[in-house]
Amino acid sequence: MRQRLILATTASCALVMLVAIHNGAFDAGAAAVLVAALLLFVRAAFRLVDDVERRDEERTARTRRGPHPPA
DSSP, X not given: OHHHHHHHHHHHHHHHHHHXXXXXXXXXXXXXXXXXXXXXXXXXXXXXXXXXXXXXHHHHHHHHHOOOOOO
């Protein structure tokens, strides 16, 4: 959940900064914020992918063990 929020926030921030740079409102400051936002976006995306892969591996490991015998 947290990674998805970071992804959405950084994507919107990057979009706003791209528009600001395109319109000539900011130069160095907007570029720095854009780079930082994109780095956060990539970091959150990799964490999200890692979480999904970890859950898939755990699910596969539980399936391979089979059902537990009744107690």
